[in-house]
Amino acid sequence: MCGRFTQISSGREVHAVMGLDGPEVDLRPRYNIAPSQNAAVVRNDAGGRQLSMLRWGLIPTWAKKPDIGNRLINARAETAAEKPSFRAAFSQRRCIVPADGFYEWRRECAVRQPWYVTTRGGEPMAFAGLWEHWRVPEVAGLQGSLADCQPNDIVETFTILTTGANGAMQSIHHRMPVILSPEAIRPWLAGEEVELGSAAEDLLMMHRVSRHMNNPRHDGPECIVALEAP
DNA sequence: CCAGACGTTGTT
DNA sequence: GTCTGG
DNA sequence: CCAGACGTTGTT
DNA sequence: GTCTGG
Numbered sequence: 001m002c003g004r005f006t007q008i009s010s011g012r013e014v015h016a017v018m019g020l021d022g023p024e025v026d027l028r029p030r031y032n033i034a035p036s037q038n039a040a041v042v043r044n045d046a047g048g049r050q051l052s053m054l055r056w057g058l059i060p061t062w063a064k065k066p067d068i069g070n071r072l073i074n075a076r077a078e079t080a081a082e083k084p085s086f087r088a089a090f091s092q093r094r095c096i097v098p099a100d101g102f103y104e105w106r107r108e109c110a111v112r113q114p115w116y117v118t119t120r121g122g123e124p125m126a127f128a129g130l131w132e133h134w135r136v137p138e139v140a141g142l143q144g145s146l147a148d149c150q151p152n153d154i155v156e157t158f159t160i161l162t163t164g165a166n167g168a169m170q171s172i173h174h175r176m177p178v179i180l181s182p183e184a185i186r187p188w189l190a191g192e193e194v195e196l197g198s199a200a201e202d203l204l205m206m207h208r209v210s211r212h213m214n215n216p217r218h219d220g221p222e223c224i225v226a227l228e229a230p
Numbered sequence: 231c232c233a234g235a236c237g238t239t240g241t242t
Numbered sequence: 243g244t245c246t247g248g
Numbered sequence: 249c250c251a252g253a254c255g256t257t258g259t260t
Numbered sequence: 261g262t263c264t265g266g
Contacts, residue, residue, distance in 0.1 A: 001249080002249085003249025003250080004249050004250085034249065034250080035249065035250095073249075103249075104249090105249075105250090112249095112250085114249090114250095211250095213250095214249085214250050214251075215250070215251065216249080216250065216251075217251090
């Protein structure tokens with residue numbers, strides 16, 4: 001699956017790799033993006049291919065309360081086109097989530113050991129994602145990072161598609177995010193049919209990291225530093 | 231007809 | 243155990 | 249995903 | 261909103 005990830009590359013790098021239109025945007029490097037936080041996503045709009053900050057955890061339009069978004073941080077690529085929560089977004093509201101790496105946990109002895117997964121070449125990845133919009137109800141009273149929302153505000157949210165793990169990833173976990181090839185970015189955003197299987201076998205590398213990053217408040221470069229071999 | 235769910239993950 | 247917050 | 253809370257009362 | 265279960 002994918003429950004944490006990083007966005008470290010600069011706005012300039014993301015602009016180039018994702019083929020964005022419009023001006024370059026400044027991005028703060030993020031080493032530990034957790035569900036419910038905002039992250040940069042790429043979408044097509046009237047002005048072309050644009051970067052926006054959306055909340056991670058898809059809230060369907062019909063939801064009366066936003067808490068379902070806490071659980072819809074991933075969507076299975078095998079079924080997202082049919083599921084009521086994702087179907088509309090799958091056909092109408094696709095996005096790319098640029099990422100430099102992601103975390104997976106593996107049970108090792110008694111502990112859940114986090115690993116950091118990134119590309120061998122260091123190039124950013126393009127996760128396949130879906131986005132949705134949700135209208136804050138009249139009787140809101142929302143908590144947490146949505147507490148500042150007013151009734152009828154529109155909250156934009158996203159989810160990351162997952163697929164079966166392949167290659168070295170299988171030794172860590174049985175699911176992984178859908179990583180689009182550079183050629184698949186345009187057709188995915190255009191709503192065309194795209195192969196949503198696993199990435200190339202040799203695309204990724206991975207290492208253990210400190211459980212420091214378990215705490216979502218920790219968001220510095222120390223999160224991705226490799227542990228000494230055990 | 232209305233009521234209630236609508237999802238993924240991991241773990242058992 | 244389960245939910246909320248990050 | 250993990251971390252941390254999970255409650256009531258009375259008093260300020 | 262739309263589908264399933266009763």
